[in-house]
Structures are given as structure tokens and as C-alpha cells.
Amino acid sequence: MEIDRIRMAGLTAVILAALIFSMLILEYEFPVFKYAEPPTELVENETAIIGQEVSEFLWNFRVIDLIAQAFVLFAAAACCTALLRTEERKK
Amino acid sequence: MFTLPLDALLILMVATPAVGWVAYKKGYRKVPGIYASASLLVAAYFLYGLYKEVVENSIVLIVGQLPFNPPLEACLEIDMLSVFMAFLYIIIGLFATAYSIKFMERDSGLTEYYTLMLGMIAGMTGIVFAGDFFTLFVFWELMCLTSYALVAFRKRKWEPIEAGFKYLIMSAAGSATILLSMSFLYGMTGTLNFAALANSLTNTTSEGWLYITLALVIVGFGVKAAIVPFHTWLPDAHSAAPSPISAMLSGVMVQTGAYALARVLLLVFGSMQPAWQMTLAVFAVLTMFGGNIMALLQNDLKRLLAFSTVAHMGYILFGFAIASQEGLTASLFHVINHAIMKTLLFLCAGAFIRQTKTRYLGKLRGISKTMPITSASFAIGTIAIAAFPPLNGFWSEMMIIAAGVRAEMIIFSILTLANMALSVVYYFRLIRIIILEKPTKVSERATKAPVSMLIPIAILAFLCIFIGVYPGPYIDASSKAAEAMLNIEVYIDAVLGGL
Numbered sequence: 295m296e297i298d299r300i301r302m303a304g305l306t307a308v309i310l311a312a313l314i315f316s317m318l319i320l321e322y323e324f325p326v327f328k329y330a331e332p333p334t335e336l337v338e339n340e341t342a343i344i345g346q347e348v349s350e351f352l353w354n355f356r357v358i359d360l361i362a363q364a365f366v367l368f369a370a371a372a373c374c375t376a377l378l379r380t381e382e383r384k385k
Numbered sequence: 386m387f388t389l390p391l392d393a394l395l396i397l398m399v400a401t402p403a404v405g406w407v408a409y410k411k412g413y414r415k416v417p418g419i420y421a422s423a424s425l426l427v428a429a430y431f432l433y434g435l436y437k438e439v440v441e442n443s444i445v446l447i448v449g450q451l452p453f454n455p456p457l458e459a460c461l462e463i464d465m466l467s468v469f470m471a472f473l474y475i476i477i478g479l480f481a482t483a484y485s486i487k488f489m490e491r492d493s494g495l496t497e498y499y500t501l502m503l504g505m506i507a508g509m510t511g512i513v514f515a516g517d518f519f520t521l522f523v524f525w526e527l528m529c530l531t532s533y534a535l536v537a538f539r540k541r542k543w544e545p546i547e548a549g550f551k552y553l554i555m556s557a558a559g560s561a562t563i564l565l566s567m568s569f570l571y572g573m574t575g576t577l578n579f580a581a582l583a584n585s586l587t588n589t590t591s592e593g594w595l596y597i598t599l600a601l602v603i604v605g606f607g608v609k610a611a612i613v614p615f616h617t618w619l620p621d622a623h624s625a626a627p628s629p630i631s632a633m634l635s636g637v638m639v640q641t642g643a644y645a646l647a648r649v650l651l652l653v654f655g656s657m658q659p660a661w662q663m664t665l666a667v668f669a670v671l672t673m674f675g676g677n678i679m680a681l682l683q684n685d686l687k688r689l690l691a692f693s694t695v696a697h698m699g700y701i702l703f704g705f706a707i708a709s710q711e712g713l714t715a716s717l718f719h720v721i722n723h724a725i726m727k728t729l730l731f732l733c734a735g736a737f738i739r740q741t742k743t744r745y746l747g748k749l750r751g752i753s754k755t756m757p758i759t760s761a762s763f764a765i766g767t768i769a770i771a772a773f774p775p776l777n778g779f780w781s782e783m784m785i786i787a788a789g790v791r792a793e794m795i796i797f798s799i800l801t802l803a804n805m806a807l808s809v810v811y812y813f814r815l816i817r818i819i820i821l822e823k824p825t826k827v828s829e830r831a832t833k834a835p836v837s838m839l840i841p842i843a844i845l846a847f848l849c850i851f852i853g854v855y856p857g858p859y860i861d862a863s864s865k866a867a868e869a870m871l872n873i874e875v876y877i878d879a880v881l882g883g884l
Contacts, residue, residue, distance in 0.1 A: 315597070322593035329585040330575030331456060358449065358459040361386060362511060362523040365395050369504040369527055372402070373534035376497035381541060 387461060388448050389431035390471065391514060394507035397424035398500055405496025414495065418486035421499035425479040425506065432475060436468045445869075445879035447516065456581040462516025462880055469717065469866035470513040470644055477636045477724050478506040480841040481629040484732050487837040488629060488739060498538060504531040505633065509641050516880065518567050518577040518653075521645065525563070529556050529609075532638060536626045548618075548625035555618040559608030566601035569594060570653070580880035582653045583873055589656055599661055602649055603668070609642030612668050612702065613675035616695050620679070623691035624744070628735025631687060635694040636728040640720050643698060647705040647713075647870065655873055658708060665706035666797050673699030673804040680811050685744050686734050689811060690727065693770065696808060697723050703801055704785045707792045713867035715784035718860055722777040722852065726770045729845035733763035736834035736842065741827050746815075751824030755831040758839055760819050762846035769849040771812035772805055777852035780860070 352360055386392045401417060401424075408416030439446050449460030482502060489495060504527060511524030533556070537549025571577055573594065574585040589595060608615040619639070623631045650661050676696030683689035701723070704716025736759045737752060738744055753760030769776035772783070782805055789798030834842075852859055869876075 318593060318597055324569075324594055325573050325592060327573070327575045329573050329589060331581065331585055355458045356519075358387065358461065359517075359520055359523050362520065362527070365399070365504070365507070366523060366527045366530065368399060369501070369508075369531050372497055372500045372504065373530055376494050376501060376534045377537060377540055379494040379497065381493050 387511070388435055388463065388514060390428045390435055390475070391461075391507060391510050393424065393428045393431050394503055394510060397421075397427070398503035398507055401500040401503060402496055405499070409496070414490065415486055417496050417499045418482060418489070421503055422479060422482045422486070424503055425475055425482060428506075428510075429472070429475045429479065432468065432471055435463065436472075439463060439465060439468055445876055447880060448514075449516075456576040456578050456881075458517075458578075459520045460516045460578070460880075461514040461520070462579065462876070463514050464876065465869040466644075466648075466717075466866040467513040469862060470641075470720075471510045473640075473721060473724050474506050474509045474513075474637050477728050478502070478633065480728055480732070480845060481633050481636075484632075484735070484838055484841045485627075485629040487835045488735055489627060492539065492627075494538070498535070501531040501535050501538075502630075502633075505535065505638070509637065512641055512645060516579055518570065518579065518582070518649075522560075522563060522567060525560065525645070528638065528641065529560060532630075532634065535630045536622045536634075538627060538630070539625075542625075545625040548621035552618040552622040555608055555615070559605050559615070561605075562601050562608075563605035566598045566605060569598040569601070573598075578880070579648075579652050580877045583655060584877050584881060586653060587656055595654070595657065596660065599650075599654055599657060602654070603646065603661065603664065606642050606646035606649070607668070609639065610646055610702070611639050611642070611672070611695050611698050613672040613695065613699075616672070616675065616698075619695060620688050620691040623694065623731075624685060624687035628687070628731050628738065631691070631735070632728040632731035635691065635731055636724040639694060639698055640701070640724065643701050643705065643720075646702075647716075650705075651708065651870055652873060652876065662706055662708055665702055666794060669699045669702035669706055670797060670800045670804075671699070672696070672702060673801060675699075677804050677807045677811075680808070683811075684746050686737065686746055686749065686815075687731070687744050689746070689815070690730050690734060693808065693811070694723075694727060696804060697727070697770075699804070700782060700785055700801060703797060704788060706797075707785075707788050707794060709788060709792050710864070710867055710871060711791060712785070712788040713870055714860065714864045715781060715788045717863035717866050718784060718856075719778075719781035721859055721863065722769070722781045725845055725848050725852070726766050726778055729762060729766040729842060729849065730770065732838070732842050732845065733759050733766065736838055737763075737831075739838075740831040740834060743827055746818050748825050748827040750818050750822040750828060751820075752828040752831055753820045754824045755828060756833055759834050759842060762842045764816055764820055765846040765849050767812045767815050769853065771809045775850075775853045777849050777856065777859075779853065780856045784860075 404420045405417040446463040447460055449458055508524050508528030512521055515521035533549055533553045536552050537545045539545045611619045623635055673696050676692050680689050680692035701716050701719055704712045769778040772779045786798050786802055
């Protein structure tokens with residue numbers, strides 16, 4: 295069987311990267327919120343109110359992202375329409 | 386909603402399908418193109434107002450909900466750099482859209498085409514206005530999504546579909562990498578606001594996870610900025626896309642990747658400058674060599690120009706790697722010049738391809754005999770990009786080298802100079818083929834490009850000469866944008882000052 299050298303090199307690079315990444319994860323403990331500026335507002339993890347809290351947080355704090363995301367969805371629909379359009383027949 | 390120029394772009398984008406539908410019913414096929422061009426003019430007008438507001442009122446203009454709560458709240462933070470980049474996107478977009486009216490007239494789905502074009506420009510503008518990493522990412526997705534569809538727009542042929550799919554896979558991998566880096570940053574600092582991130586990480590250097598995050602940021606944005614070895618999507622996408630889209634991708638979209646990279650590195654990873662400075666310089670030199678050597682081997686006009694873009698991204702990244710006022714000014718000045726020169730070259734290439742139905746240089750020999758204005762403009766663009774005085778490319782490329790020498794990055798400066806010399810070989814080969822050689826049968830059969838396509842080409846060629854002869858105002862604008870980029874304390878203070 296013929297060996298594709300480029301593919302082998304790519305595969306080796308991916309495996310090496312994964313190994314290095316795993317080693318780093320084992321070596322260094324992740325500094326959870328170590329550099330956070332107090333006070334950090336956290337949402338309480340109570341299942342009954344979590345949905346309401348999250349949506350309230352999104353509307354109060356991330357409304358720019360929400361509106362921008364709506365335009366991303368519109369663009370996605372436009373992309374689908376563009377790529378799935380029927381070609382006009384030439385006269 | 387956001388700011389007037391961005392609002393105008395987004396709302397007019399959403400209205401494009403309705404305008405297109407009415408125009409098609411009435412039989413006016415050119416209306417969506419004219420509407421898109423007019424939309425960009427409106428956005429440019431509003432952007433001028435925003436520019437005056439930034440100059441008069443504040444160094445950093447903040448747009449967000451009231452009461453303003455920046456570490457958690459999404460906001461837009463607009464400084465001179467944001468306005469500088471947005472102007473470039475809208476102006477280059479205007480040239481590409483105006484050119485498309487005639488160039489794309491035989492294609493179907495023009496309403497979708499202009500909707501996506503406006504969406505792409507809105508996405509890029511949103512990226513440069515974003516004051517929060519997540520907001521940047523949402524607009525980044527808008528830009529990427531629209532550009533995938535625009536690359537694959539001529540879906541009847543296999544090449545755009547293949548190029549679009551390759552671009553989608555590579556760019557999505559890049560976006561996922563950016564998202565992972567964002568999650569790490571949020572995990573460490575509890576915020577994604579740029580000013581708050583910069584404030585939190587001011588004095589941090591020896592944190593292993595920060596190095597991992599830094600590597601992810603460079604790789605993630607590096608895919609879009611076409612840094613070698615993450616550049617392989619670019620030659621396929623740029624050569625397969627319709628020429629006005631190639632002009633947009635090459636002229637401004639890859640620069641958005643470089644902008645995002647420079648912005649995040651300088652603001653968020655400012656404390657780790659020695660670590661990323663050398664890495665970026667090495668990648669810059671690799672990118673120059675990769676782009677220039679591959680360009681030497683090309684026989685396809687658009688592929689050659691695409692590889693030249695890779696090389697120029699190397700020059701721009703080297704300027705960013707210098708990270709001094711001089712280096713950043715030179716890089717940003719080259720961003721303007723490269724956008725103008727490369728848009729000109731791709732639009733000329735589009736005119737040649739439209740009139741001859743071929744991209745192969747062997748068949749385009751001597752085309753200046755039948756297409757003199759396009760060929761003359763192409764020659765001006767080629768001479769400018771080859772950095773010959775007194776055209777615009779000369780000044781910015783020399784400024785990058787001078788900044789490198791002053792920052793004592795002598796070896797990198799010599800390598801950059803060597804690359805510029807190397808690039809002259811293929812640029813002069815282009816001039817020889819287009820202007821000096823005997824016409825082929827294909828070239829002889831070509832007719833002149835339509836006037837509506839020649840107007841944007843002629844204006845861009847004129848700009849190459851005008852900026853070359855009178856570079857002062859453009860260098861000043863680049864210098865102010867570079868100053869905004871380096872004034873991290875002012876930026877942090879403007880956003881978090883009241884907290």
C-alpha cells in the first residue's frame with residue numbers, strides 16, 4: 295500500500311499536538327477565575343429559576359449579542375437561499 | 386441599536402431581498418446592485434459622523450445599554466482604529482459592489498449576492514467596533530458565513546463548490562479555536578470585555594494556561610489572516626470566487642483577521658509581548674516566503690494574486706510584530722495600500738477573465754492591445770504593489786522595513802527586504818505578459834471592458850498614484866489609528882474608568 299507522506303506528516307502533527315496539549319493540561323491546574331475582578335455576578339444554580347435568570351441576564355447584559363445573532367441567522371438563511379437557488383434558464 | 390453605520394448596513398441588508406423581489410417583478414435586474422452601492426454610501430456618510438464624534442467627544446466611544454456595566458455587559462468600543470478599518474471596508478465594498486453591477490449581470494441570484502455582500506461588510510464593521518470578545522465572535526461568524534456562500538456563489542462549476550467547502554472547513558476550525566481560547570480567557574478572568582481582560586491580565590506573565598490561550602488565539606485568527614501554514618484555503622477561495630468577491634476577500638477580509646489578532650495581542654496579551662512578538666515575527670517571515678515562492682510558480686492570474694496576498698499579509702504581520710508606534714503606523718498604512726492595490730488588481734483580473742473567459746496567463750499574453758485601459762491600470766497596480774516609487778506601495782513597504790531596523794529586528798528586516806525583491810520577479814513577469822508580449826488569439830478576440838467596470842478600476846489606479854505622490858494624510862490617519870492601538874491605559878480607563 296502506498297503511503298501518503300503529507301497525510302502521515304499531518305497525522306503525526308495532530309497526534310503530537312494532542313499529546314502536548316494533554317501534557318499541559320495535566321501539568322498546569324486551570325486557574326479558575328484567578329484573575330477575575332471582584333465582584334463577579336454569578337447565577338444561582340436552582341433548576342426552577344435558572345431559565346428565567348439566564349434569559350433575564352441575556353436581555354439585561356447581552357442584548358447586543360442577541361440582536362447580532364439574529365442578523366447571523368438571517369445571513370444563514372440568505373446563504374441557504376443563495377446556494378440552493380434554481381438557476382434561471384438562458385433565453 | 387448599535388451605531389448608525391452598523392445599523393444602516395444591517396437594516397439595509399435585511400431590506401435587500403424585498404428590494405430585489407420588487408425590482409425583479411418590474412424587470413429591473415440592476416436595481417439590487419445600485420441599492421447595495423447606495424446603502425454603502427449611506428453607511429459611509431454615517432461613519433463620517435461617527436468619526437467626528439470620536440475625534441470631538443472621546444477617544445473611545447462606548448455604545449451599550451444603560452446603566453452601563455462593562456465587565457459583564459456586551460458593548461461596542463469605538464476608537465480611531467475601529468473607524469479607520471471600517472472606512473476601508475465600506476469604501477472597498479463600494480468599489481466591489483459598483484463593479485459587480487455589470488460584472489455579475491449574467492448571473493442568477495443577484496438579490497442574495499448583494500444581501501450577502503452587505504452582510505459581509507456589516508460583519509467586518511461589527512468586528513472592528515466590538516468591545517467584547519464574544520460580540521467580536523458573533524460578528525466574526527456573520528462575516529465568515531456570508532463569505533462562504535459568496536465564494537461558492539457560482540455553484541454550477543465544481544471549483545467554487547470545492548473552494549467554498551475547503552474554506553468552510555478550515556475557517557470553522559479556526560473559529561472553533563477562537564471559541565476555545567475565549568472560554569479559557571473567561572474561565573480565568575470572569576469577563577470577555579477587552580478593557581476588563583486587559584485590566585485583569587496586566588501583570589501576568591508566567592501562567593501556563595495563558596500561553597496555551599495565546600497559541601489558540603494566534604492559530605484561530607491566523608487561519609483568517611492566512612498565516613503560513615494556515616493559509617491553504619486562500620488561493621483556492623480567492624481564485625474560485627467571483628472577482629469582486631476575490632477583491633473583497635483579498636483586499637479587506639484577510640486584514641480583518643490580522644486586525645483581530647493585533648487587537649487581542651496588544652490589548653489582552655500586552656503583558657506577554659516578548660512571547661508573542663518573536664512568534665509573530667517568525668510567522669510573518671514564513672508567510673512572506675510561502676506566499677512569494679508559491680506566487681513565482683503560478684500560471685493562473687488569480688491564484689498568483691492570491692499568493693501575493695499571502696506574502697503581503699506577512700509584511701503586515703511583521704509591522705504588527707514590531708509593536709511600536711512606527712511599526713503599527715507602517716502596517717496600517719500598508720493595510721490601506723494593499724486594500725487599494727489588490728482590489729485594483731483583482732478587478733482588472735475580473736475584467737480580463739470576463740472578456741476572454743480564461744485565467745491562464747499563457748492565453749492572456751499581449752492583452753493590452755485590445756484592453757488598453759484595463760491593462761494600463763493593471764500595470765499601475767502591479768508597479769505599486771512591487772514597491773516602486775513614487776507609487777503608494779513603496780512608502781508603506783519601506784516604512785515597515787525602516788520600523789524593523791529601528792526596533793533592532795535587523796534579520797527580520799533583511800528577510801522582508803529580500804522578499805520584496807523576490808516579489809518583483811513575478812510582478813514584472815505579469816507586466817511582461819500583459820503588456821509587452823505578442824497577443825494570443827484569445828487576447829486578440831477580447832473586447833474592451835464596459836465603462837461601468839472601468840470607472841472603479843480607473844479610480845483605484847488613480848488612488849495608487851495619488852497616495853504615492855501625496856501620502857501625508859494617509860500616514861497621519863494610520864498614525865492616529867496606531868496610537869489608539871497602543872494607548873491601552875486610555876482604552877481601559879475610558880471603559881472601566883467609572884468603576
